[in-house]
Amino acid sequence: MILIDALYINNSGGKVLLDYLIEELEKTDKEVFYLLDERIQKEKLQLKKNKVIYLKASLIKRRNFYKENKNKFSSILCFGNLPPNIKTSAKVYTYFHQLLFLDLPKEMSFISKKIYYIKTRFLNAFKKNTDYWLVQTELVKEKLSKKYAIPESNILVIPFYPPFTSEVKTNIRKEHQYIYVSNVSKHKNHLRLIEGFAKFYDKHKKGKLILTIPDDASEILNSINVKVNQGYPVENIGFVDRNSLCQLYTESEYHIFPSLTESFGLGLVEAIENGCKIIGADLPYTYAVCKPSLVFNPLEVDSITEALSLSLQKNTINSESKVKNEINTLISLLH
Incomplete structure (x- = not known):
């Protein structure tokens, strides 16, 4: 069984990509378990037979989930930048898509900088719990490798995004x-x-x-x-x-x-x-x-x-x- 851990994804571009990933996974015959943020629970997922659980996006809740299920999954995709809190028996991929873990704009507030500093400490502590990192561009691969001393061979560049399928078009630009x-x-x-x-x-x-x-x-x-x-x-x-x-x-x-x-x-x-x-x-x-x-x-x-x-x-x-x-x-x- 596959685990999609997207506990920290609830809006913006990350949510667009998550929705697209779920949509495409549901077209396959793969057995998938989704761990999702409770803030998106009101949205009705179109699942064929797969299961989903919604939790509060917290490190403690996430750790408890992994402690209870650490040997249940054959592969795991963490979709919110952070690998699992604990080591599991699964093949783990962590999708990294937040450059604020790498570079903070100079004009960012002091409080925001402190928050991201703490988050980088967690990422550094958990990085041993993933087998591979997945990123969208070579630029992010280079920065991630340098900042966290991750071998480039463990970082895969796999961009993806939902194509527009709507027929709503206009010839008037x-x-x-x-x-x-x-x-x-x-x-x-x-x-x-x-x-x-x-x-x-x-x-x-x-x-x-x-x-x-x-x-x-x-x-x-x-x-x-x-x-x-x-x-x-x-x-x-x-x-x-x-x-x-x-x-x-x-x-x-x-x-x-x-x-x-x-x-x-x-x-x-x-x-x-x-x-x-x-x-x-x-x-x-x-x-x-x-x-x-x-x-x-x-x-x-x-x-x-x-x-x-x-x-x-x-x-x-x-x-x-x-x-x-x-x-x-x-x-x-x-x-």
Whole structure:
């Protein structure tokens, strides 16, 4: 039996990947047990015959689960960056997709830095409990190996992501429409983007910025409301489902991505698949997954403004993806 341990996954890009993984596993005849975060319990999983248990995402709950079931599984995929708390008899793969375990942005708050420092101590303590690490890019492989002294032979690069299957498309791509599909973690850098767009609009009186900010992100929502009241074309559409997201990508000219750190940058790949050009942060993670149309320094508002200004030119190159979906390779490891 296979264990999918995703106890710490409940939102954002990690949740998108988890949903896709479960969907594809359920198409196989593999016997799977899912250990999931109780915060997603209200969602109805479509399971054929496999079992699921929901727990509070805590180290103690997780340790107790492994103590009770350490010899029950033939292979384990830990999907939340941390290997099992204890050694098991199974072949263990740990999917690592959080760059904040590797590099912390300088402007991150002191408390947040302390929290991630503690998490890195746990990862270091548990790393002996996994056989292999799975990552999305060569960049993450290199950083993970260096930070935690893990042999590169034990780190497998297996990118995967859900393709868009919706037939909802549009032939009308709105000129100078810029989108940023992202959650609101501090490193996502929304406030600089909003300021940079406002300065761009002051200069050219062109463009529209669309964001996907949830209702509880008061600081960013306040910033958006101030700009809207001042007459700037900034629109927040909140959370969007996959079909609506597909429509948003296909009608927008650019996806601007100012994040300060990413393990993959799922939005970059999705946007390119749907014909968007990328205005990306001039950081290694961007080049690891794509060839962007334009880049900027994500720490400088004026650099964002300049990149937006350059996007008005008619000869901007198309963006190209450098990764492919290897979900079948991932699933083949689990037996």
